Amino acid sequence: MKNKTPKSSQKNPKNPKKAATILKAAEHIFARKGFQTATISDIAKKAKVSEATIYEYFSSKEELLFAIPAEIIQHYQEKNREILPYIHGAANKLRFLIHRHLALYEDNPDYANVVMLILKGNPNFLKTEAYRVVQSSARNYIEVLEEGIKSNEFRPDMDPYMIRAMIWGNIEHLVTRKSLLGKPENLTNLTDTLFNTLFNGIRTTAEQPPLNINVHLTRSE
């Protein structure tokens, strides 16, 4: 007789405004308490709804967590796709992507916390629709980097995937530090440093063995 129906992970958006309220509350609480420590009760209180109401909109605590990035990342990627074509040159595009990436986290510190401290460590997130969008936004980098190679702006021997890992890793490292230590107060300011370092490397130009050309002017006798 027992017969659990496999709960539909898609709840009807009865009242989209309330869903958004709950999501914001969840983001706030998760960002401060972590996933396990945060309770549905905390979130319900913050959102000023009953706990049961949360379950009307999200079928589990984890689904609630995973729903947090969905909209923001979607919007982020759409805007990227919209603007990129207007930017000239792969290097400029790359700088733009880096800036956007940093701004995303700078403008949404709670979101940054949730992503860096909670979602990144949760393998189930990989199965999420939101993660699909993350992947698609990662492709931006690859496309721009390949464009730069074609246009001769970037070294042809570089591996776009490695470069992306470098950028992505750098950004996430900075964001995580900010989340945990508050240290790099401002993130977007670092856009140029990051870009320039990546673009030029750290080798001192002087290091490039200067060509010493000794020209001996000899007076012809």
Next chain:
Amino acid sequence: MKNKTPKSSQKNPKNPKKAATILKAAEHIFARKGFQTATISDIAKKAKVSEATIYEYFSSKEELLFAIPAEIIQHYQEKNREILPYIHGAANKLRFLIHRHLALYEDNPDYANVVMLILKGNPNFLKTEAYRVVQSSARNYIEVLEEGIKSNEFRPDMDPYMIRAMIWGNIEHLVTRKSLLGKPENLTNLTDTLFNTLFNGIRTTAEQPPLNINVHLTRSE
């Protein structure tokens, strides 16, 4: 997050061998199940001791978690400190550090999992003794980078902290990917790619700063 009275965080190492067994078991279990999902019972079973015995050696589940990196990171850093002086040139030292860093995670995949997916998201880890060692190992990078500036191997205008973030972030990004997706099968192989990119940047050589041409006009007698 939860922050109970910190108890005697130093338990008598009654039987160091058993402590090590427990730690290995914990690493194994945590790596596979995550912190919350893993149970003391799981770990006890794996270590073939009773749950109560675990509490003889570690005063809480979280302390057990934090104890995992202690030894490995200590040993890692000591070896770094030991070898570094024998390496000539900041660039070579930097390459060495990157290699060691990648090897650390490559050689200890369970440890990598624990660090990337669990510890990084736990703010309490920052208060840990082990984290102190992590910080000290982070200083290696700064020292080497500063040495490189002094020795004119690296650009004087670069920010060592930013460069370190770049390297560190890149490495952790790669390691996390490997933990979650298994993707970069081999990590240490990437040492040179990472180093070279960082060293030379991605700008095509054609656009590199113009050669310095020193013209010495010598009057021939």
Next chain:
Amino acid sequence: MKNKTPKSSQKNPKNPKKAATILKAAEHIFARKGFQTATISDIAKKAKVSEATIYEYFSSKEELLFAIPAEIIQHYQEKNREILPYIHGAANKLRFLIHRHLALYEDNPDYANVVMLILKGNPNFLKTEAYRVVQSSARNYIEVLEEGIKSNEFRPDMDPYMIRAMIWGNIEHLVTRKSLLGKPENLTNLTDTLFNTLFNGIRTTAEQPPLNINVHLTRSE
């Protein structure tokens, strides 16, 4: 067991057709899921009405359950009362009752499930109007059995209540088996077996010790 204020147990039959639809749906769901496991939501879906509508017709889940037998048993008993007078002889009447009893469950397997697996275990059902009708239908048996005693068809020393318990128990046992195990595929076919066994007992006739009467004819001297 739980016994909340009994509310207005008589709801206005706003739309009798809809009430019937809901009842059929409830019977279907309860029969398959049991009382606790079945949800109002399940029933609402099956009946294609909203959950709130169910509460327009039935004031609680339990009242809904108890409403299921009401009509069917009423109709069953009315028909019994109607036909019985036309049957000649207590034995024939008894056979008729058994047949009807078996047919009731055979023709309504969902109803059989609900009665055997759910209602029988619920003490609150005894306070129900429907149970009153069950009792009155039980009286049929008593009346017929007593008639049989009077008419000398049945042993005068038998206890009608015990006999009824025997019949009733036998039938319910068979029906329950069918509900749970599907085993006696056909129920009404068993009417005669049941009746004959009851009527004749299981003692072999040969077993009745033959009376040996020795008659000595003596010639008077």
Next chain:
Amino acid sequence: MKNKTPKSSQKNPKNPKKAATILKAAEHIFARKGFQTATISDIAKKAKVSEATIYEYFSSKEELLFAIPAEIIQHYQEKNREILPYIHGAANKLRFLIHRHLALYEDNPDYANVVMLILKGNPNFLKTEAYRVVQSSARNYIEVLEEGIKSNEFRPDMDPYMIRAMIWGNIEHLVTRKSLLGKPENLTNLTDTLFNTLFNGIRTTAEQPPLNINVHLTRSE
């Protein structure tokens, strides 16, 4: 990472006495409140242990329920098997089984409640080990009935399975009535009524096969 181990439904009998205490408490509470209405908390209070302790011994509320009949039915059946061989004649054996059956419930009214009102309606019970024993005890009846046919004590045309259904159903009907209505105060007293009715039927003796009268005419000398 999530990885629920499929709980072993066999818990170590750490302390058999405590397990028995819990079982008795559960029987008591379930008998009075029904399965759903009874709470683990109720049972824990009655057994004077914590709720968690109950879960040390039984892995779920339902398993706790199913554990109730295990021992009692086992013991019941063992005793039956032990005594049966000493009884002479199928009829006597049958009377014995009926008596034992009634006594089982008479002597354990809480147990009777649990079986009649709760277990009988739970299809999962059929998958239970205890149910296996019930089945084996049901086989007693069949064996005795078949023996009676062979020995010519019982009619050869009777269906043992039907007869068993009759007895079993009758008994359960009486026990259920007693559980719900308290009505047949005494159960074992009914043994003979039940047996005799079954044995002789309810047909009036007048209609029974005519007596055999042997008349020996002897000529006196």
Next chain:
DNA sequence: AATGAATGAGATTTCATTCAT
């Protein structure tokens, strides 16, 4: 008359942790 939306009210279950032996 019908229902979408909201929630009150708990119960089961899980573990980390303790303590007496």
Next chain:
DNA sequence: CATGAATGAAATCTCATTCAT
């Protein structure tokens, strides 16, 4: 030293039920 046994303390999640529209 080691551990078997016991439990305190919550948290998630489920539904029957209500009410405003």
